[in-house]
Amino acid sequence: xxxxxxxxxxxxxxxxxxxxxxxxxxxxxxxxxxxxxxxxxxxxxxxxxxxxxxxxxxxxxxxxxxxxxxxxxxxxxxxxxxxxxxxxxxxxxxxxxxxxxxxxxxxxxxxxxxxxxxxxxxxxxxxxxxxxxxxxxxxxxxxxxxxxxxxxxxxxxxxxxxxxxxxxxxxxxxxxxxxxxxxxxxxxxxxxxxxxxxxxxxxxxxxxxxxxxxxx
Ligand SMILES: [Zn+2]
Ligand SMILES: [Zn+2]
Numbered sequence: 001x002x003x004x005x006x007x008x009x010x011x012x013x014x015x016x017x018x019x020x021x022x023x024x025x026x027x028x029x030x031x032x033x034x035x036x037x038x039x040x041x042x043x044x045x046x047x048x049x050x051x052x053x054x055x056x057x058x059x060x061x062x063x064x065x066x067x068x069x070x071x072x073x074x075x076x077x078x079x080x081x082x083x084x085x086x087x088x089x090x091x092x093x094x095x096x097x098x099x100x101x102x103x104x105x106x107x108x109x110x111x112x113x114x115x116x117x118x119x120x121x122x123x124x125x126x127x128x129x130x131x132x133x134x135x136x137x138x139x140x141x142x143x144x145x146x147x148x149x150x151x152x153x154x155x156x157x158x159x160x161x162x163x164x165x166x167x168x169x170x171x172x173x174x175x176x177x178x179x180x181x182x183x184x185x186x187x188x189x190x191x192x193x194x195x196x197x198x199x200x201x202x203x204x205x206x207x208x209x210x211x212x213x214x215x216x
Contacts, residue, residue, distance in 0.1 A: 002134065002186050007032035010186045014193045018159070021195045023050070024214045028192050031088060031213060038065045041088055050214070056081040065089070078131075079211050087132065087213065094133040103145040105130035106137050111210045112145050114191040115165065116177040124180040129187045131210040136187070141165075146172040146209050156197045161185060164197045166206055173206045188212075 011029035015022045030048055034041065045057040065085055072078070072086035073095060097109035104111060105128075113131030117124040126141035144151050149169030153176070156162045161182040166173040175194045177187040191212055198208065198216045208216070 004033040004035070007186055007189050010184065010189045011192070013184075014190065018193045021193045024192050024195060024216075025189075028189060028213060032189070034088065035092065038062060038085065038089060041085060045085075052081050052215070053084055056084075060085065079215065081215070084213065084215065090132060102139065103128070105133060105135050107135040108133045112139075112174060113210050113212055114175045114177060114187050115139070115141075115145075116185070116187040117141075117180045119180040119183075124178075126176075129177075129191075131212075134188050144170060144172065145174070146170050154197075156194055159194060159197075162190060162194050162197065164194070164201060166201065166204070171204075171206045172209045173201050174209045192216075 008029040011025045011032060015025035027048055027050065030044060034044060042057045042060060045053050049057065064082065068082040068086040069090060072083050072090060076083065094108035097105060097107055100106050100109045108130060110130055110132040112128035114129050116127050116129055116136065118127060126139060127136040128139045128145055129136050139145060142151065144167035147167060147170040149167045151165045151167050154164045154166065156164060161178040163176040163178065164173055165176050175191050175197060177185050177190045179185040179187065192214055195216060
């Protein structure tokens with residue numbers, strides 16, 4: 001697993017490179033090294049978080065957090081702002097997967113947050129990256145991880161190491177980080193830099209398979 005410091009460093013490097021995603025990446029850098037309890041997380045969000053999360057944090061009790069963690073483990077809507085807090089707290093203590101399907105993390109059973117290509121022999125190998133614990137596992141690059149349908153790949157403008165993979169059947173998408181092209185890439189961090197592609201995908205009527213920590 002990538003260390004929090006390496007992830008934070010990468011987020012700050014990308015923040016300088018992609019101004020449109022600067023705020024999201026700077027917030028992500030703080031989260032990457034966060035290891036405190038829920039009160040400290042609430043304070044961090046109150047001081048540095050995006051507006052929606054700040055408002056949620058202001059009204060959140062420990063009871064609410066426990067309810068959110070419970071909901072998260074039962075697969076409740078991950079776009080709900082409370083699920084953000086559950087997810088940050090669960091990262092350090094992910095659940096055990098019980099017979100995960102091939103489109104779920106073999107370690108913790110959660111869906112992929114993004115995918116990556118890594119150098120292998122003369123070509124590359126395709127991996128899905130867990131939305132919770134960042135574990136990577138092999139998957140067919142021609143198949144939609146949500147429904148098994150066919151996918152199309154789109155190139156992000158001005159970001160030649162990120163692709164967007166969209167399903168022609170269920171209209172779900174995720175970003176594919178080309179670690180084969182940029183060996184410095186850390187998939188779950190680089191994924192946050194692709195905000196422009198998220199906005200474009202929303203305009204196409206697509207829905208991300210699993211939102212990232214920033215809620216996109
Ligand atoms: Zn996992
Ligand atoms: Zn699909």
